[in-house]
Amino acid sequence: MTPxxxxxVLSLLLGIQPITTDLYLPALPSLTEGFGAPVPQxxxxxxxxxxxxxxxxxxxxxxxxxxxxxxxxxxGLGAYTLASIGCVLAPSMPMLIVWRTVQGAxxxxxxxxxxxxxxxxxxxxxGARVMSSALTGLGVIACLSAPLGGLLADLWGWxxxxxxxxxxxxxxxxxxxxxxxxxxxxxxxxxxxxxxxVRTWLTxxxxxxxxxxxxxxxxxxxxxxxxxxxxxxxxxxxLGLTRTQYGLxxxxxxxxxxxxxVLCRRMLSRFGLRRTVALAAALTLLGGTLLGTLALAGIxxxxxxxxxxxxxxxxxxxxxxxxxxxxxxxxxxAAGAASAVNGFLMTVAAFAVGGWIGTRLDGTVxxxxxGIWFWSAAIAAVAWTLVQRYGEPRPF
Numbered sequence: 321m322t323p324x325x326x327x328x329v330l331s332l333l334l335g336i337q338p339i340t341t342d343l344y345l346p347a348l349p350s351l352t353e354g355f356g357a358p359v360p361q362x363x364x365x366x367x368x369x370x371x372x373x374x375x376x377x378x379x380x381x382x383x384x385x386x387x388x389x390x391x392x393x394x395x396g397l398g399a400y401t402l403a404s405i406g407c408v409l410a411p412s413m414p415m416l417i418v419w420r421t422v423q424g425a426x427x428x429x430x431x432x433x434x435x436x437x438x439x440x441x442x443x444x445x446x447g448a449r450v451m452s453s454a455l456t457g458l459g460v461i462a463c464l465s466a467p468l469g470g471l472l473a474d475l476w477g478w479x480x481x482x483x484x485x486x487x488x489x490x491x492x493x494x495x496x497x498x499x500x501x502x503x504x505x506x507x508x509x510x511x512x513x514x515x516x517x518v519r520t521w522l523t524x525x526x527x528x529x530x531x532x533x534x535x536x537x538x539x540x541x542x543x544x545x546x547x548x549x550x551x552x553x554x555x556x557x558x559l560g561l562t563r564t565q566y567g568l569x570x571x572x573x574x575x576x577x578x579x580x581x582v583l584c585r586r587m588l589s590r591f592g593l594r595r596t597v598a599l600a601a602a603l604t605l606l607g608g609t610l611l612g613t614l615a616l617a618g619i620x621x622x623x624x625x626x627x628x629x630x631x632x633x634x635x636x637x638x639x640x641x642x643x644x645x646x647x648x649x650x651x652x653x654a655a656g657a658a659s660a661v662n663g664f665l666m667t668v669a670a671f672a673v674g675g676w677i678g679t680r681l682d683g684t685v686x687x688x689x690x691g692i693w694f695w696s697a698a699i700a701a702v703a704w705t706l707v708q709r710y711g712e713p714r715p716f
Contacts, residue, residue, distance in 0.1 A: 321499070321500070321501050321503075325499050325500075326437070326441065326450070327450070327453050327454055327457065328457070328495065328499075329434075329437070329495060329496060329499065329500050330434045330437065330438070330450075330451075330453075330454035330457070331454050331456075331457025331458060331460075331461070332430075332457075332491075332492040332495055332496075333393070333430040333431060333433055333434035333437075333492070333496075334430075334431060334434045334454055334455060334457070334458040335457060335458045335460075335461035335462070336400070336427050336430045336431065336488065336489070336492060337373075337427060337430075337431050337458075338458060338461055338462035338465055338574070339461050339462070339465045339484075339485065339488055340369070340423065340424075340427055340485060341366065341369070341370075341548055342462055342465035342466045342469065342548070342570055342574070343465040343466070343468065343469040343481055343482075343484055343485065344365075344469055344478065344481050344482060344485075345466060345469065345548065345551065345552045345566075345570065346466060346469045346470035346473050346481075346552060346556075346563040346564075346566050346567050346570075347469055347470075347472075347473035347477075347478035347481045347563070348362060348365075348366075348552045348553075349552060349553065349556050349557060349563075350473060350477070350478060350563070351365075351416075351478040354477075354478065355412065355413040355416075357413040359553070359678065359681060360678040360679070361413055361417075362413070363549065363674055363675075363677065363678040364417050365413075365416055365417055365420045366420075366548070366549060366674055367549070367670075367671050367674030367675060367678070368417055368420060368421045368424065369420045369421060369423060369424035369427075370424060370545070370667045370670045370671050370674065371421075371424070371667060371668070371671040372421045372422070372423075372424035372425040372428070373424035373425065373427050373428045373431070373663075373667050374428070374663060374664040374665075374666065374667025374668055374670070374671070375425070375428075375664065375667075376424070376425035376426070376427075376428035376429070377428040377431070377432040377659070377660035377661075377663040377664050377667075378521075378660050378661070378664050379660075380392055380396065380428050380429045380432045380433070380656070380660060381432055381436070381656035381657040381658075381659055381660025381661070382511045382512050382517050382520075382656065382657055382660070383511075383512065383656075384429075384432065384433060384436055384504070384656035385504070385507070385508045385511035385654060385655075385656040385657060386507060386508055386509065386511035386512045387507065388502045388504045388507060389433050389436060389437055389440070389500075389502060389503050389504050389656075390496070390500055390501070390502045392429050392433060393429060393430060393433045393496050393500065394493065394496060394497060395429065396426050396427070396428070396429020396430055396433070397426070397429070397430060397489060397492050397493040397496060398426075398493060399422070399425075399426035399429075400423060400426035400427055400429075400430070400489040400492075400493075401486060401489035401490050401493060403419050403420075403422040403423040403426055404423060404482065404483075404485040404486040404489050405486050406418075406419035406422065406423075407419040407420060407423060407482045407485065408479050408482045408483050408486065423485075428660075428663065430492070431663060432656065432659050432660050432663055433656075434454065435451075435644050435648055435655075435659035435662070435663070436503075436504075436648070436655040436656045436659045437503045438450055438451050438454075438644075438645060438648070439645075439648045439649065439651075439652060439655035439658075439659070440503040440504055440505060440655060441503055442645075447645035447648075447649070448584070448588055448593060448641050448642050448645040448646065449585050449588055449589075449641075450645075451640075451641035451644055451645050452581045452582075452584040452585045452588075452637075452641035453581070453585070454641075455577075455581045455637065455640060455641050456578050456581040456582060459574050459575070459577045459578035459581060459637070460574075460578065462570075462574035462577065463571050463574040463575050463578065464571075465570070465574075466566070466567040466568075466569075466570025466571055466574070467564070467567035467568055467570070467571045468484065468567070469481045469484075469567060470562075470563040470564045470565075470566055470567025470568075470570075471564060471567065472484070473563050474562070474563050474564055504655075504656075508653070508654075511654075511656075511657070517657070520654050520657045521657065521661060523654075524651060524654070524657060524658050524661050525661065527650055527651075528710035529646070529647075529649070529650050529710050529711060529712065530647050530650060530651075530658065530661075530662070531706070531710070532702070532706040532707050532709070532710040532711050533642075533643045533644075533646040533647035533662075533707065533711060534643070534647050534661075534662050534665050534666075535702045535706055536597060536639055536642075536643040536699065536702045536703060536706075536707055537639065537640060537643035537644060537647065537662060537665075537666055538665050538666045538669045539669075539695055539698040539699045539702055540604075540635075540636050540639040540640060540643065540695075540699050541640075541666045541669065541670060542666075542669040542670060542673050542695050542698075543604075543608070543632060543636070543691075543692050543695030543696060543698075543699065544633075544636055545669075545670040545673050545674065546673050546677065546687075546688065546691035546692050546695060547573070547629060547688060547692060549673060549674045549677040549678075550677045550680075550681060550687050550688040550691070551566075551569070551570070551688060552566060553681050554625075554681075554685050554687070554688050555569055555622060555625075557683075558620075558683060558684065558685060559620075559621065559622050559685070561622060569622065569626060572626060572630065573626070573629060573630060573633045574633075576630040576631075576633040576634050576637070577633045577634070577636055577637045578637065579634055579637065580600075580633060580634040580635060580636060580637015580638050581637040581638075581641060582637075583634065583637065583638060584596065584600075584637060584638040584641055584642065587599065587600075587638065588642070593642055593646055593711065594707055594708055594711045594712075596638060596642060597638060597639055597642050597643070597703045597707055597711075598703050598704055598707070598708065600634075600635040600638035600639055600703070601635065601639075601699055601700040601702075601703035601704060602700070603631050603632075603634060603635040604631070604632055604635040604636075604639075604696045604699045604700060604703075605696050605697060605699070605700040606628075606631055607628045607629060607630070607631030607632035607635070607696060608628070608632060608692050608693045608694075608695070608696020608697065609693060609696065610627075610628035610631070611624075611625060611628040611629060611632070611689050611692055611693055611696075612689050612690060612692070612693030614628070614689075615685050615686060615689035615690070616689075620684070620685050625685065625688070625689065629692065632692060632696060635699075639699065639703070644659075644662065646711060647662045648662065673691065676691075677691065
C-alpha cells in the first residue's frame, strides 16, 4: 500500500467514531421529543454505543491478532452498515438504543484495527506522526459531521441524519475491500485461547508505559466526551442556539482539533513525544480553567464556552496521536490486544461520564464547564508526572 492509501484507510477507520457520535448530536433533542422519551433515556443512545464500542475491542483485538486485520475490518464494517440501517428504521427509543449498541460494537473493529495497523507498519515515534496525519482526516470528518447533521435535522428530520451513517459505513467497507492489504506481519494462532488472552491482557495492564499513555488518552477522551454528551442540550436548550448554529459550533471545535494534529507533527520533530504532550497539557489546563472560571463568574454564553474549549481541542489533537501510538508501542507482537485494551479503558471512562452527565443536565452550563475543567486538570497531572516518568515507549 502507498502512504496515501494507508492514511485514507486510517482516516476512514478512525473517522467512523466521530461521525457516529457527532453527526446525530444536533438531532438528539428533536429525536428525544419525537419519541417522547426522557433525557436520561436519550443519553443511552450515546452511552450504550460507547460501552459496546469499548467492550467489543477486547474481542476484536485478539481476533485481529489471530486472523489478521483485513478480515476483522470487513466483518466489523459490514455489521456496522447493517446496524445503521436498523437505526434508521427503529420504531421506538428502546429499539434505537439496541441498534446503536450493535453499531458501537461493530465500530470497535474499525478503530481498534486502525491503531493496530499503525503499530504493524511503524515504530512508536514514526507512528505518532502517521497517526496525527490520519487524525487530521478524522478531524475533517468531524468538521463536516455536526454541520451536516444540523442541516439534515432542520430540513428532513433525524432519520435522514442516521441514514448518512449507512452511506459512510458502506463506503468505508468498499475502500477496505478494494484497497487495503493485510498489514499484520504474522498471525498468532494462540491469540484466541482464553489463557493466552488473559495472560496478554495482564501483561499489557502491568506495563507502566502502557498505563501512563493510556491514562493520558483516557483523560483526554473523557474531557471530549463530557462536551459531546452535554453540548447539544447546553447550546440548544440552555443558550438558545438553533441546530444549524450548534452544527457550526461543532465544526469550529473539530477544526481546532485538526490544527492540533498539524501542530503535533511539528512539535514531535522538535521536542519528542514526552515533552510534546507536556507542553500541550499546559494549553489543556489553560482552556479548562478559563471555561470553569468564566461559568462560575456568571458569564454563561456560547462565546464564553467556545474559545476556551477550542484551546482544549488543539491540545487534544496532540495528546491523542501521541498517546495511542506510544501506548501500543511496547507490544509489536500483540498490537491488536494492546489497542483493544487502550480503547476499552477510554470508553469505560466515557460511559461513566455519560451516566454522570445524564443526571446533571439541570438547565445550566455547569455540567459541561465543571466536567471539562476537572478533566483538564487530570490531563495535566498525567502528562507532567506519569508520562514523564514511564513514557519511554520501548518494546516489551
